[in-house]
Amino acid sequence: xxxxxxxxxxxxxxxxxxxxxxxxxxxxxxxxxxxxxxxxxxxxxxxxxxxxxxxxxxxxxxxxxxxxxxxxxxxxxxxxxxxxxxxxxxxxxxxxxxxxxxxxxxxxxxxxxxxxxxxxxxxxxxxxxxxxxxxxxxxxxxxxxxxxxxxxxxxxxxxxxxxxxxxxxxxxxxxxxxxxxxxxxxxxxxxxxxxxxxxxxxxxxxxxxxxxxxxxxxxxxxxxxxxxxxxxxxxxxxxxxxxxxxxxxxxxxxxxxxxxxxxxxxxxxxxxxxxxxxxxxxxxxxxxxxxxxxxxxxxxxxxxxxxxxxxxxxxxxxxxxxxxxxxxxxxxxxxxxxxxxxxxxxxxxxxxxxxxxxxxxxxxxxxxxxxxxxxxxxxxxxxxxxxxxxxxxxxxxxxxxxxxxxxxxxxxxxxxxxxxxxxxxxxxxxxxxxxxxxxxxxxxxxxxxxxxxxxxxxxxxxxxxxxxxxxxxxxxxxxxxx
Amino acid sequence: xxxxxxxxxxxxxxxxxxxxxxxxxxxxxxxxxxxxxxxxxxxxxxxxxxxxxxxxxxxxxxxxxxxxxxxxxxxxxxxxxxxxxxxxxxxxxxxxxxxxxxxxxxxxxxxxxxxxxxxxxxxxxxxxxxxxxxxxxxxxxxxxxxxxxxxxxxxxxxxxxxxxxxxxxxxxxxxxxxxxxxxxxxxxxxxxxxxxxxxxxxxxxxxxxxxxxxxxxxxxxxxxxxxxxxxxxxxxxxxxxxxxxxxxxxxxxxxxxxxxxxxxxxxxxxxxxxxxxxxxxxxxxxxxxxxxxxxxxxxxxxxxxxxxxxxxxxxxxxxxxxxxxxxxxxxxxxxxxxxxxxxxxxxxxxxxxxxxxxxxxxxxxxxxxxxxxxxxxxxxxxxxxxxxxxxxxx
Numbered sequence: 001x002x003x004x005x006x007x008x009x010x011x012x013x014x015x016x017x018x019x020x021x022x023x024x025x026x027x028x029x030x031x032x033x034x035x036x037x038x039x040x041x042x043x044x045x046x047x048x049x050x051x052x053x054x055x056x057x058x059x060x061x062x063x064x065x066x067x068x069x070x071x072x073x074x075x076x077x078x079x080x081x082x083x084x085x086x087x088x089x090x091x092x093x094x095x096x097x098x099x100x101x102x103x104x105x106x107x108x109x110x111x112x113x114x115x116x117x118x119x120x121x122x123x124x125x126x127x128x129x130x131x132x133x134x135x136x137x138x139x140x141x142x143x144x145x146x147x148x149x150x151x152x153x154x155x156x157x158x159x160x161x162x163x164x165x166x167x168x169x170x171x172x173x174x175x176x177x178x179x180x181x182x183x184x185x186x187x188x189x190x191x192x193x194x195x196x197x198x199x200x201x202x203x204x205x206x207x208x209x210x211x212x213x214x215x216x217x218x219x220x221x222x223x224x225x226x227x228x229x230x231x232x233x234x235x236x237x238x239x240x241x242x243x244x245x246x247x248x249x250x251x252x253x254x255x256x257x258x259x260x261x262x263x264x265x266x267x268x269x270x271x272x273x274x275x276x277x278x279x280x281x282x283x284x285x286x287x288x289x290x291x292x293x294x295x296x297x298x299x300x301x302x303x304x305x306x307x308x309x310x311x312x313x314x315x316x317x318x319x320x321x322x323x324x325x326x327x328x329x330x331x332x333x334x335x336x337x338x339x340x341x342x343x344x345x346x347x348x349x350x351x352x353x354x355x356x357x358x359x360x361x362x363x364x365x366x367x368x369x370x371x372x373x374x375x376x377x378x379x380x381x382x383x384x385x386x387x388x389x390x391x392x393x394x395x396x397x398x399x400x401x402x403x404x405x406x407x408x409x410x411x412x413x414x415x416x417x418x419x420x421x422x423x424x425x426x427x428x429x430x431x432x433x434x435x436x437x438x439x440x441x442x443x444x445x446x447x448x449x450x451x452x453x454x455x456x457x458x459x460x461x462x463x464x465x466x467x468x469x470x471x472x473x474x475x476x477x478x479x480x481x482x
Numbered sequence: 483x484x485x486x487x488x489x490x491x492x493x494x495x496x497x498x499x500x501x502x503x504x505x506x507x508x509x510x511x512x513x514x515x516x517x518x519x520x521x522x523x524x525x526x527x528x529x530x531x532x533x534x535x536x537x538x539x540x541x542x543x544x545x546x547x548x549x550x551x552x553x554x555x556x557x558x559x560x561x562x563x564x565x566x567x568x569x570x571x572x573x574x575x576x577x578x579x580x581x582x583x584x585x586x587x588x589x590x591x592x593x594x595x596x597x598x599x600x601x602x603x604x605x606x607x608x609x610x611x612x613x614x615x616x617x618x619x620x621x622x623x624x625x626x627x628x629x630x631x632x633x634x635x636x637x638x639x640x641x642x643x644x645x646x647x648x649x650x651x652x653x654x655x656x657x658x659x660x661x662x663x664x665x666x667x668x669x670x671x672x673x674x675x676x677x678x679x680x681x682x683x684x685x686x687x688x689x690x691x692x693x694x695x696x697x698x699x700x701x702x703x704x705x706x707x708x709x710x711x712x713x714x715x716x717x718x719x720x721x722x723x724x725x726x727x728x729x730x731x732x733x734x735x736x737x738x739x740x741x742x743x744x745x746x747x748x749x750x751x752x753x754x755x756x757x758x759x760x761x762x763x764x765x766x767x768x769x770x771x772x773x774x775x776x777x778x779x780x781x782x783x784x785x786x787x788x789x790x791x792x793x794x795x796x797x798x799x800x801x802x803x804x805x806x807x808x809x810x811x812x813x814x815x816x817x818x819x820x821x822x823x824x825x826x827x828x829x830x831x832x833x834x835x836x837x838x839x840x841x842x843x844x845x846x847x848x849x850x851x852x853x854x855x856x857x858x859x860x861x862x863x864x865x866x867x868x869x870x871x872x873x874x875x876x
Contacts, residue, residue, distance in 0.1 A: 114691045114779045137697075159640045170638060172647065173615045188851045193777030195607065195806050197651065198828035198846040199874060200856050201614055204647025208640050225697045248549030254572060254668035292699075296724040303721075351636040354550040383637040384550070423638035431641070438641055439631075446630045447643040449862040453855060465642065 001048050001089075001429055004463050006096035007479055010076050014053055017074055017098070021056055024066040029104075031055040040081065040099045044146070045089040045430055047400060052079065052093035059104045061179055061187060061217040068215065069185030071098055075478075077462045078183070080211040082151030083125065087347060088428030090158060090210055094462055102153045105217060108132045115193050117176055119220045122153035126160075129221060138223045141168035144424065145336070156216050159208030161424035166382035167258040167291075168224070170424065172207040177220035180206060180213075183455045192220055205450065210426055211461040213454035227291035230258065232328045233301055235308045236282040236315040240264060243284035244357035247381045249307045250288065251354070255300050260382035261287040261332050264361065267339075267376035267389070268331070274338030277331035280315035286381065287332055335378045336389075343391040346403050350414030351385045351423035360417050364388055364410055371406040373399070385423035386414065412437050427465045435467055444470055457481070501539040503621065503629060503660040509535070510658070511627030516871045519654035521558055521593030525582045525600055527653065527844070528836050530872035537595050540660055545635070548573060552618065552635050554663040557595030564594055568666055576667040577613045578604035578755075584765040586833055595659045601651025604759035605702040605717065608694065608803050614650035616665045622649060622657035625864025635663040648859070655874045656863040670719040674746040675702075675754060676732045678714040678739055683707050683782035686714045687805040689739040691778065694804045696735055698728040703804040704758045707785075709796050717755060761809050763798040769811035770834040772818050776827035778805030784822060785810065792816045817842055845874055 018032045031037055032054040042049040053076070058064045071078050077097040084091050093099055105121035111133060112118070118140070120129055126147040129140040143162035144150055150160070156178065161170040168174070177191030190203040197203060206213055237243040247260055263271065263285045272279050279285060286308075290300040301318060308316050319325035331338075339345045352360050361377060368375040368390075379386040388410055392403040411421050411431065415438045421431045435444060444466060451458065451466075457478045458471070498517060500506040517535035518527075540558040547553075548571040555564055561579065568574050579602035581592055596602075598620075603612040610616075619633030632645035649656060678689060686705035693700050693716045702717030716736075718728045725746075733742040745751055757763075764771045776784060785799055785808065797811040812818055815838050819829050828846030831839055848856065860874070 112779075113695055114688075115777055116691075116695060138695075159644070161638050161640075165638060169611060169615060170640075172644065173611050182851070186851050188849070188855075190852065192826060193780070193806075194775040194827035195803060196601065196603075196612065196775045196828075198775075199848050199852070200656075200859065201601070201647045201651055202852065202855065204614055204644055204650070207647075208644045213643075225695055227697050227699075251551060251668075252549050252571070254670065256668065292724060293727055295727055296721075299721050299723050351638045353547065353552070353636055355547050380638070385636075385638040418634070419636050420634050420639045420641040422641050423636070424640055426640050427642065435642065442628050443631050444642070446624065446628075446632070446645060446863070450643055450645070450648075450859065453858040453862060 002468060003050065003094060004468060004475065006094060010053070010096040013074060013076065017076060018054055020070050021054070021067060024070065025056060025058060025063055029057045029059065040084070040101070041093060043084040043086040043089060043091040045087055045092065045428065048089055048092055048429065050093050050095055052097050052099045053095065055099040055101060057101045057104050061181060064100065064181045064215055064217050065185045065187055067100060068181055068183055072184045072457065072459065075457065075459065077459045079461050080153070080157070080215045082123065082154030082157070083149045085146040085150040086154065086158065086426065086428055088422070088426045088430040090154070090426050090428040090464060092429055097462060100215060102151065102215070102217065109218065113138065116223055117193060117220055118223050119218060120152060122156065122216045122219050123151050126150050126152060126155055133223050134226070137226050139226050140221055140223055141174050142171045152219050152221070153216050156207050156219060157209065157211040158424070158426035161385065163259045163261065163380060165380065166260065167256055172204055174222045175203065175207055175219065176222055178203060178206060178216045179218035181215045181217060183214070183457065183460050210428065210465050212451055212465060213460065228293045229297060230289055230291045231297045231301065231319050232287050232289040232325055233304060233319065234315070234317040234328045235286045235313045236280040237284045237311065238282050238314055240284040240361045241358035242311050243286055244354070246286060246308060246311050247354060247357070250304055251382065253303055253307060255290070255303050257288045257290050257304070257382065259287070259289045260380070262377070262379050262381035263332065263335065264377040266374060267335055267378045270338040270342055270376060271331035271335050274341055275331050275334040277327055279331050282314045287328055332378065339376060339389050339391065344394045345389045345391050346407055348388045348390070348407050348410055349385060349423050349425045350411045350419055350421055351383070352414050352417045352419035354381065354384045356417040357381070357384070360386070360413060363413050367406060367409050371402055373403055373406055384419060408434060429464055432465060433467050435465070436470070448474065495533055497534040497536060499536045499539050503540065503623065506540065506658060506660060507623045507627045507629050510623050510625065510868065513868050516868050519658050519870055521596035522560070522590035524586070524588045524590050524592045525596060526586050526588050527873060528839065529870045535658065537658060538593060543567060544661060551666050552663060553666055554635055554661065555594055556661050557659040558593050560591045561594055561597060562591065569669070572669045573666045574669050575616065575664065576606055576610035577616050578606050578759050579613060580604055581760050584760050584762065585771065594662060598650055598662050599652065599654050599659055605704060605755060605802055608703060609699065609701040610667060614647050617646050617650050617662060618665055619663040620646050620649045620659055621661040622659045624657040625866055625868045630657065633663070637665055653873055654870050655860055658869065670721070672722045672725045673717060673719045673748070673751050674725050674729050674744055675751050676716040676718065676729055676736065677743045677745060678736060678741070680712055681705070681714050681739060683785060683799070683801070685739055686712065687778060687782050687801065689714055689736050690716065690804040692735060693732055696732065698731055702755055702758070705801040706763060706798060707801070708763070708798040715754065715758070758800065758802060761800055763800055764809065764811060767797070767811060768814070769794040769797060770814050770816060770838060771809060771811050771832050772829055773832045774808040774827060774829045776806060776808060776825065778803065780826060781805035781808055784808070784825065788821055792818065792821055814838065819846065
C-alpha cells in the first residue's frame with residue numbers, strides 16, 4: 001500500500017511541536033517516545049504499520065480544539081483515533097502525523113428517557129452506551145461486531161452498521177447530534193434533541209466522512225426500548241440461489257426480521273469444526289431473527305417457516321428456548337474466530353443488491369479458483385452487505401498480495417452487480433485506490449470539494465478515502481503553501 | 483411537447499423544461515442568470531428569480547425490486563405514480579411525505595424530486611426514519627452543469643462521503659436532482675390508532691413519550707390541541723394479532739392519563755393519519771403557519787410561553803413526532819422566532835406572505851461557523867449562484 005512520503009519540514013518540527021502541545025495538555029497526555037508511540041502504529045488492519053510523530057490523548061473538547069489549532073497553525077497532519085478497531089486502516093498514521101486519540105473522553109453526559117436520547121463523549125465504546133441504559137430497558141441499536149471495543153467516534157467516522165440494520169438502520173440513522181472540532185480549532189454543534197436540521201444536513205455529511213472533516217468529541221444518540229423478546233430460526237438449503245430466493249420472499253411477504261444472516265459451505269464447515277453448533281452441512285445456511293412478544297414472534301415465524309418450507313430446506317430448526325437460540329447463533333458468532341484458526345484472512349465488506357446474490361456468489365467461487373485462495377462467505381443477507389473472507393498464509397511469500405488482488409476483484413464485482421465497495425467498514429487506505437471503480441472523476445471531485453470546505457489545508461486524516469493520484473494536487477498545494 | 487432546452491438560445495429568459503439528464507446538464511452549462519427549480523411547484527417556494535427550471539420532464543421508474551425493498555426513479559416522477567406502483571406490491575414510501583397542496587392552496591402534482599429536495603417526512607419519521615434515511619442514492623447536476631452521482635441502491639453503503647444526506651433537504655441550492663433511489667417498506671396488514679381525548683398539552687406529550695418509550699413499536703405519535711377539543715393519537719401497525727396485542731398493552735400503559743379508545747376502522751384510521759401528515763387543521767385558513775422542530779419534551783412549554791396576541795385566537799396546535807414537530811398558526815407577519823429566544827431547534831414559516839418570508843427568512847438563522855460552512859458548500863456546488871438564489875444559505 002503506497003503512502004505519501006512524509007513532509008521533511010514537519011518531521012523537523014517534532015521537538016517544538018511536542019513542547020507546544022505540552023503547554024496545553026497535561027504531560028501524560030502527550031506521548032512522543034518512539035517506544036510508547038508504537039502502540040499506535042496501526043489499527044485492526046495490522047498488515048500496515050507506521051509510527052506517528054507523536055500521540056495526544058486530550059480529555060475535553062477544549063483540549064481537542066487547542067491541539068487542532070496548534071497543528072493547523074504548524075501545518076501538521078492529524079489522524080483522529082477512536083479505539084483503533086478499523087479494518088480499513090482508517091486510523092493508520094503517517095510518519096509526519098499526530099495521532100489524536102479520544103479514548104479518555106468516555107463519559108455519559110446526559111440520559112433522557114422522555115426524549116429517548118443519550119449524550120456521550122465520543123470516546124465511549126459502543127457497547128457501553130447500551131450498558132448505560134440497559135438497566136432501564138433501553139439500548140443503542142447499531143451493533144458492529146467490534147462493539148465491545150470500538151468507540152462511538154469511530155462509529156460516526158465510518159457510519160458503522162451491524163447485524164440488526166435491516167430493522168434499525170446504521171449509525172447515521174441513529175445519530176441525533178454532534179459536537180465537532182474543525183481542523184482550525186473551531187467548535188461547532190450540529191443537531192441535538194430535535195430531528196431535522198435547520199439548514200443543510202451537515203450531521204449526515206459528517207457521519208461516514210472517516211474523520212476527514214472534523215474531530216467529533218460528543219454525540220447525541222437515539223436510544224430505543226428493548227423489544228420484549230427475540231427468537232431465531234435456522235434453515236439450510238442445498239443451493240445459494242434458493243437461499244437467496246427465500247430471503248427475497250421473506251422480505252416481499254411483509255415481514256421485517258431484525259437480522260437475516262447467510263453462511264456458505266466453506267464457512268459452515270469452518271464454524272462447525274470450531275464451535276460444534278450442530279449446523280447442517282449444506283450449501284447455504286440462513287439464520288433469521290424476529291422480535292416482539294411471544295405471540296408476535298410466533299406469528300412472524302409462522303410466516304417465515306412457511307416460506308422456508310416451500311423452498312424445500314434440508315433443515316429447518318426453530319429455537320424453542322434461549323439455549324437453542326444460543327446454539328443457533330453460536331456458529332455464526334464464532335465465524336471470524338473459526339476462520340482465524342484455519343489461517344490468516346482478509347475480511348471484505350462490499351454490498352450488493354439482494355437480487356444479485358446468487359450471481360455474485362457464483363462469480364466469487366470462480367475467482368477463488370482462479371486465484372488459488374479459499375473464500376468463505378458470511379454476511380447480512382437482508383441488506384446485501386457481504387463479508388467474503390479470503391483465507392491466506394501471511395508467512396508464504398506473495399500470498400498477501402494475491403489475497404489483496406483477489407479482494408480487489410471481488411469488490412469490483414460488487415460494484416458491477418450494482419452495489420458498492422464498502423457497506424460498513426469504510427474506505428480508509430484499504431479501498432482508497434479502488435474508489436475510481438465506483439466513482440467517476442466528477443463524483444470524487446464533488447466529495448473533495450466538501451473536504452476543501454471543512455479542511456482547506458487537507459491536514460485531517462491524510463491519505464485516506466481518495467486515491468492518492470486524485471488528491472495529489474490538493475495535498476501538494478497544501479504543502480507548498482507552508 | 484416542449485422543445486428541448488439545448489435548442490433554445492442561451493440568452494432566452496424562457497422557462498427551461500429539459501427532458502433528460504443530459505439536456506438538463508447542457509441547459510445549466512449555457513445558463514445566463516439564475517433559475518428557480520420546480521417539480522410540481524406545490525411548495526410554492528419563492529426566490530430572487532421567476533424563471534423556472536422544471537424537472538417534471540425527467541419522469542419514469544428506472545428500476546423497482548420489491549424483494550430488495552428498493553426503487554430508483556427519475557426526479558420529476560409524480561409521487562402518486564410511485565405510490566401507485568408500490569401499492570401494487572403492497573409496499574410504500576415509509577417516511578410518508580407531506581402533500582403541501584392542501585395547506586398552501588397550490589395545485590400541480592408533487593414530484594419525488596421535490597419531496598427529496600424539501601426533505602419532507604411525515605408522522606412515521608419517528609419510527610421508520612426521515613426522507614433522508616430512506617434515500618439511498620442520488621444523481622444531480624451541479625451549478626456548473628456537471629453530472630454527479632453519490633450513494634447507490636443498496637441499504638448499507640459507506641463508500642466515500644455521504645452527499646446523499648447533504649442533497650436531501652437542500653432545496654435545490656446545491657444541484658438539481660435528476661434521479662433518486664429510495665428504500666421502501668412493506669404495507670402492514672393492519673393499522674390501528676390508540677386515542678386519548680382532552681388531555682392538556684403537557685400531559686399529552688407525556689403520554690406520547692410513554693408510548694414511544696415502550697417496546698410496542700409506535701409508528702405515529704401526535705396530539706391535536708384545539709380550543710374546543712383535543713385528541714392524542716398513537717399509531718400501531720403490523721400483523722393483526724400483533725397490533726391487537728400492542729393496542730391492549732398500550733391501553734394499560736396509558737390508562738393513567740385518561741380513557742383510552744381504540745380505532746381499528748381502516749378508513750377512519752387512514753384518513754386521520756393523512757390529516758395529520760398533511761396538517762389538515764390549517765387548510766383553508768388565512769393565518770401564517772409555522773413549523774417548529776424541537777426537543778419533544780420542550781414542546782408544550784414553548785407553545786405556552788408564546789406571548790398573547792402572536793397566535794391567532796381559536797386556532798389549533800398540532801404536535802407530531804411525539805412533540806418534536808409543532809405546527810401552529812400566527813397572525814400574519816408575526817416573527818415567531820423573536821418570541822422564542824431560547825428555542826433549542828428551529829422555526830420555519832411554511833405558509834406566509836412573500837413579504838413576510840422575505841423579511842423573516844424562510845430558514846432559521848444558524849450559528850456563524852455552521853452558516854459559514856453552509857455558504858462555502860453552496861459556493862462550491864453552485865459557484866455562479868444559478869440555483870434558487872435567495873433561498874437557504876445565500
